[in-house]
Amino acid sequence: MKFKTRPRASDSANAGCAKTRTAALRLWLALFSWLLFGIPALAQTQTVNAASGLQDAAPVSHSFTDEIGRKVEVPTVVKRIVSLAPNLTEIVFALGEGDHLAGDTDFCDYPAEATQKPRVGGPINPNLEQVVALAPDLVLATKAINRRETVEALARIGLPVFVTDPHSVDDMIASVEHIGNVLHAEKTAAPLVEDLRERLSNIDRRIAGALPRRVLFVVWTEPLISIGRGTFIADALRRAGARSVVDASAEWPRVNLEEIVRLQPEVLVFASAHAGDTQHDIDMLRARPGWRSLEALRRGNIVIISDAINRPAPRLVDAVEQLARAFHPDSFARGGSRATPAYFAVEACACAR
Amino acid sequence: MRPLTLKRLLWTCGALAVVLLACMVLALNLGAVPISVTDLVLNLGRVAIGQSDQLPTEYRLIVFDLRLPRILLGILVGAALSVSGASFQAMLRNPLADPFILGVSSGAAVGSILATLIAPRFTLITPLGAFLGAITTIAAVYFLGRREGELDSTTLLLGGVISASFLSAIVMFLMTALTGRDLRGTVFWLMGDLSTPIQPGLQWIFSVGLLAGIGAIYTTAADLNLLLTGEREAIHLGVDVTRVKLVVYVSASLLTGLAVSASGTIGYVGLLVPHAVRLLFGPDYRLLIPASALCGAIAIVLADTLARTVAAPTELPVGAMTAMAGAPLFIYLLRRGMR
Numbered sequence: 001m002k003f004k005t006r007p008r009a010s011d012s013a014n015a016g017c018a019k020t021r022t023a024a025l026r027l028w029l030a031l032f033s034w035l036l037f038g039i040p041a042l043a044q045t046q047t048v049n050a051a052s053g054l055q056d057a058a059p060v061s062h063s064f065t066d067e068i069g070r071k072v073e074v075p076t077v078v079k080r081i082v083s084l085a086p087n088l089t090e091i092v093f094a095l096g097e098g099d100h101l102a103g104d105t106d107f108c109d110y111p112a113e114a115t116q117k118p119r120v121g122g123p124i125n126p127n128l129e130q131v132v133a134l135a136p137d138l139v140l141a142t143k144a145i146n147r148r149e150t151v152e153a154l155a156r157i158g159l160p161v162f163v164t165d166p167h168s169v170d171d172m173i174a175s176v177e178h179i180g181n182v183l184h185a186e187k188t189a190a191p192l193v194e195d196l197r198e199r200l201s202n203i204d205r206r207i208a209g210a211l212p213r214r215v216l217f218v219v220w221t222e223p224l225i226s227i228g229r230g231t232f233i234a235d236a237l238r239r240a241g242a243r244s245v246v247d248a249s250a251e252w253p254r255v256n257l258e259e260i261v262r263l264q265p266e267v268l269v270f271a272s273a274h275a276g277d278t279q280h281d282i283d284m285l286r287a288r289p290g291w292r293s294l295e296a297l298r299r300g301n302i303v304i305i306s307d308a309i310n311r312p313a314p315r316l317v318d319a320v321e322q323l324a325r326a327f328h329p330d331s332f333a334r335g336g337s338r339a340t341p342a343y344f345a346v347e348a349c350a351c352a353r
Numbered sequence: 354m355r356p357l358t359l360k361r362l363l364w365t366c367g368a369l370a371v372v373l374l375a376c377m378v379l380a381l382n383l384g385a386v387p388i389s390v391t392d393l394v395l396n397l398g399r400v401a402i403g404q405s406d407q408l409p410t411e412y413r414l415i416v417f418d419l420r421l422p423r424i425l426l427g428i429l430v431g432a433a434l435s436v437s438g439a440s441f442q443a444m445l446r447n448p449l450a451d452p453f454i455l456g457v458s459s460g461a462a463v464g465s466i467l468a469t470l471i472a473p474r475f476t477l478i479t480p481l482g483a484f485l486g487a488i489t490t491i492a493a494v495y496f497l498g499r500r501e502g503e504l505d506s507t508t509l510l511l512g513g514v515i516s517a518s519f520l521s522a523i524v525m526f527l528m529t530a531l532t533g534r535d536l537r538g539t540v541f542w543l544m545g546d547l548s549t550p551i552q553p554g555l556q557w558i559f560s561v562g563l564l565a566g567i568g569a570i571y572t573t574a575a576d577l578n579l580l581l582t583g584e585r586e587a588i589h590l591g592v593d594v595t596r597v598k599l600v601v602y603v604s605a606s607l608l609t610g611l612a613v614s615a616s617g618t619i620g621y622v623g624l625l626v627p628h629a630v631r632l633l634f635g636p637d638y639r640l641l642i643p644a645s646a647l648c649g650a651i652a653i654v655l656a657d658t659l660a661r662t663v664a665a666p667t668e669l670p671v672g673a674m675t676a677m678a679g680a681p682l683f684i685y686l687l688r689r690g691m692r
Contacts, residue, residue, distance in 0.1 A: 106667070121666040121667045122667060127385045127668055129385045130385045130665075132414045132419060133411055133415060135411050147541070149538045149541075149549040153549060157414050157418040157419065158414070
């Protein structure tokens with residue numbers, strides 16, 4: 001037997017501790033198993049109730065597959081929608097379902113009515129309790145902005161979450177169609193979608209044959225962040241007759257300014273809700289080393305586009321139209337005389353004012 | 354300080370458990386969506402007698418599917434971090450030891466990120482990777498902290514700080530280099546985040562791992578008391594130091610790994626709580642370990658309640674809450690130790 005020197009008083013406490021330990025262990029186990037596993041049991045009773053409801057003659061829900069391949073059961077009548085991203089809020093309003101929007105995020109500022117809706121916090125970090133408290137029939141989320149964890153947590157407690165994932169202008173239009181289907185608003189979705197498609201093909205017709213402009217889309221200036229090839233913004237630029245000089249696989253690549261100086265883009269594109277502020281920022285950039293070596297900045301070949309370009313919603317087509325006009329003014333000139341190959345200078349173009 | 358008796362141990366832990374329960378009720382009550390206390394008590398009663406189906410749906414979802422799992426996760430994480438902090442302090446004979454400061458949390462973070470990248474579909478790999486990351490880091494810090502065969506307090510802390518910053522650099526590298534993967538959630542997770550519940554299949558692993566880890570450390574409580582006087586002294590008093598080291602380092606790494614893989618790097622709890630417990634109930638590890646577990650749970654539940662309510666409906670990272678309280682205390686302890 002090993003000899004251990006210990007004070008007597010603690011010896012008795014030690015012996016007692018062993019008993020306490022087992023008793024306490026049992027108590028904790030009981031508590032934890034009840035708390036951790038009692039809750040899923042609660043959820044199960046709810047599912048059974050829902051299932052028995054399904055046996056009625058009229059279906060209470062339809063099954064949809066969302067844009068990231070998840071199966072979503074959406075009630076046949078959607079009266080309360082919570083949107084977790086500004087572009088989804090815009091789509092809901094464009095579909096004429098704004099009255100059914102029960103809540104949106106702090107960043108939902110278009111249309112103006114969107115700002116009057118109850119807020120659930122930011123799109124990346126929404127308050128789940130607030131979402132649940134709004135008792136939504138459907139939650140809309142988008143992969144590029146919302147976190148996977150948010151979607152999973154809401155789905156786990158039984159809320160139908162439809163996730164969109166647009167990577168192009170056509171994808172955006174498809175999202176409008178999908179959400180139209182999910183909300184049973186096909187009647188408003190169909191003419192909206194047709195209108196968007198027609199406007200796009202109109203742009204295609206006008207700029208057909210024009211040489212694509214080599215542009216730098218500036219997401220952020222310090223550090224310089226631009227767009228990757230897989231983003232809907234890159235596609236919007238393509239539809240407007242331009243090509244991003246940055247060809248990265250990352251969605252929002254941080255770009256080396258040296259590389260941009262070497263590539264010398266023809267036009268710099270800035271997106272902003274406040275063109276005046278952006279103009280001021282651009283004036284500051286002209287004095288910066290690196291930036292001042294950019295031919296486009298010196299010549300003032302700059303387009304300030306509304307922030308609609310940043311949101312895959314119907315207004316994206318407005319942005320494409322504005323960009324196309326800015327990039328290829330001759331193609332849009334009355335009579336369409338494309339004879340003059342004159343280089344354009346669009347300092348604070350029409351869309352900026 | 355009076356000698357520890359079984360009666361005092363039970364009374365202290367019982368009282369702390371009551372405080373924890375009170376904090377749980379408070380935390381269940383507070384949140385972005387207001388709920389009255391009477392309603393809460395009434396409904397808790399209904400659930401207890403098995404009439405949960407009579408609850409209104411939103412209410413059931415908010416209180417029982419969102420708040421309660423979050424509070425339970427907070428309890429698990431708080432207990433795990435505090436007990437591992439307390440045992441690191443004894444093993445390293447350093448009052449400033451804490452899984453966050455020693456870089457063990459960052460090691461667990463790197464481990465779990467790497468694990469998720471290697472096998473994203475296999476849910477068990479995250480806590481496993483976190484555990485391996487934690488134990489590798491503590492081993493590295495332990496050897497960095499040795500000088501002429503003895504643990505040197507300053508060298509140890511420096512080793513921990515260096516490891517933590519090295520590992521944070523790896524995390525930043527992984528997060529910017531691996532652009533194809535969806536690592537946006539990782540940013541929030543790194544700041545300490547309890548809003549994401551544990552994956553359904555892993556709840557058992559977490560509660561059993563936590564109880565096993567704390568239990569294993571508790572079996573060495575009397576040895577830890579002796580180890581505080583010095584490693585050589587403890588050997589002379591009959592402590593099997595190698596066994597104690599093995600048990601405590603493995604268990605503390607397990608606890609840190611579980612806590613980090615569930616909630617990210619929540620700092621300073623492992624430092625702050627054991628010190629508060631020492632001031633309140635004395636330095637005896639047989640009381641310090643269970644009391645730290647309970648107080649750590651209380652601390653995290655309160656910190657997370659603050660994080661949920663201060664700027665509601667926007668949520669603040671719970672790690673920011675604990676760091677705001679913990680960093681000044683760290684400086685205070687450091688300065689007091691210098692004198």
